[in-house]
Amino acid sequence: PDLRALYEAATLFLFPSETEGFGLPPVEAMQCGTATVAARGGAIPEVCGTGAELVTPTHAAEWVGSIRHLLDDPQKRQTLDARGRARAAELTWTIAGDRLWRVIEPML
DSSP states (O other): OHHHHHHHHOSEEEEOOSOOSSOHHHHHHHHTTOEEEEESOTTHHHHHGGGSEEEOTTOHHHHHHHHHHHHHOHHHHHHHHHHHHHHHHTOOHHHHHHHHHHHHGGGO
16 A cells, blocks of 8 residues: 555656566556656566656666656646556456466467
8 A cells, every 4th residue: 555655646657677577666656647757678668568658778868858858748747647557457467367378278
């Protein structure tokens, strides 16, 4: 509950990790409707899709520009919030289990 409250109270969620196997924190933030800026690296682009603004992890100017743009443009931030929620809704444990089952079932 505490983590959810932090995500929901945040204006932005920043995820600068250069390499991730999946990237659960950005999905959690997007699920809570928090505009997310994440590093373009590892699995993050595939996981976040259009639900987050993706920037080069080592380019500070890109981070600053993205953060400023989202803070200065509430409409853009709201649009990203909505896209993030929609993307996170596609990444549930039930959906993941169903996909895995579709792969495994024919092998049984």
